[in-house]
Amino acid sequence: MARAVLPLLVVFIFVTTATAQIYSRITDSPVATDGGSSASVTFVDTDNDGDLDLYITNDEETQGNFYYLNDGSGTFTAVASDTIKETGGHNVGASWGDYDNDGDVDCFIARWSNQSNKLYINRGDGTFGRGIVPPVTNSGGYSETGSWADYDNDGWLDLFVTNSSGNGHHNWLYNSNGAGGFTLVTTPPFSVDGDDSRSADWCDLDGDGWVDLFVANENNDNDALYRNFDGTFTRQTGVAPGIDGVNNFTSSWGDIDNDADFDLFVGSYNSPSLLYRNIDQELVPMTGSPVSVDNQFAVGSAFGDYDNDGDLDLLVTNGFAASGNIYRHNYLYDNDGTGNFTRAASEPIQADSGWGFGCAFGDMDGDQDLDLCIARSRNADEDNLLYRNTQTENNGVVLAA
Secondary structure: OOOOOOOEEEEEOOOOOOOOOOEEEEOOOHHHOOOOOEEEEEEEOOOOOOOOEEEEEEOOOOOOOEEEEEOOOOOEEEOOOOHHHOOOOEEEEEEEEOOOOOOOOEEEEEEEOOOOOEEEEEOOOOOEEEEOOOOHHHOOOOEEEEEEEOOOOOOOOEEEEEEOOOOOOOOEEEEEOOOOOEEEOOOOOOOOOOOOEEEEEEEOOOOOOOOEEEEEEOOOOOOEEEEEEOOEEEEEOOOOOOOOOOOEEEEEEEOOOOOOOOEEEEEEEOOOOEEEEEEOOEEEEOOOOHHHHHOOEEEEEEEEOOOOOOOOEEEEEEOOOOOOOOOEOOEEEEEOOOOOEEEOOOOOOOOOOEOEEEEEEEOOOOOOOOEEEEEEOHHHOOOOEEEEEOOOOOOEEEEEO
């Protein structure tokens, strides 16, 4: 779950196909020993020094958030004091973007339990101040995630926020006014859609230059695909993926079959997850994939080419149960290049069970391959997972966009 981070542009030069174990679990980093009820995780260069730092939210009133700075080699140091770490509130989703166009990334935090969401403004050096930016920061509500995108193509990032509960609740679309402020969009469809929404992801599904929006809904509400036509939205109804009516927590876009369009994974809870192939700009369900069958308690997901073979692989985290004594497994899948996935059985991901929540790929040590972090939350004190990518057989170049 966790969710919108600055995208990575990944360009690959590949030589052979690696079959040995690639990931090695790191156990001596503060990232892997701090414990907590962690929700979202993002790799992001907060201080503009050219390496990826790490930010993890915690969904407990007294825990605060975790913020780690990278020394450039993948060694993280916990930031002792900064506004962005502050306690108080159920901090769930974190989304990063340069909303004020000043050359550094700022952070939106979605909070649950009828608490107003927060916006942290980057001072340019990786330290943060709390932004007072109504209506974003005086919203109230039961928010799960936020996602940045310039949906009207005016050069400024707008913000979409999901809400999963509350009387008469709706999701919120905030339009940037171009001066660091926002206006809540009060026209349909968002002003009338009252689904219980967990996550949202932007993508130009039809290649027309305008980003469309997918929203994963729980409590048997149909998911929502909103098509963007010149900055205005229409909800697509009567066809996939808007007819599932199950309990979905997470979603990720990715070109799984290398045909230059975006396909979609949707993680479901208490039912099989969903995988859609983009065929002529329509999303067609794929059946029989292990990513659907294995993941019936899915909470987080991410696409990334972890083995540098030129196609997108998939990570899915599974979590939550009636009892803290019940463990879930996370699953990493290899892509054969055509969208067919098989479990990466030699990797340690599946064996490190617990309650997986958010997850993220990122090249933390600058060696041109994707490392991995998973936020966990069992019993509100579970250590998070950090993995170093050790593969050397396939050469790649990973550039921060």
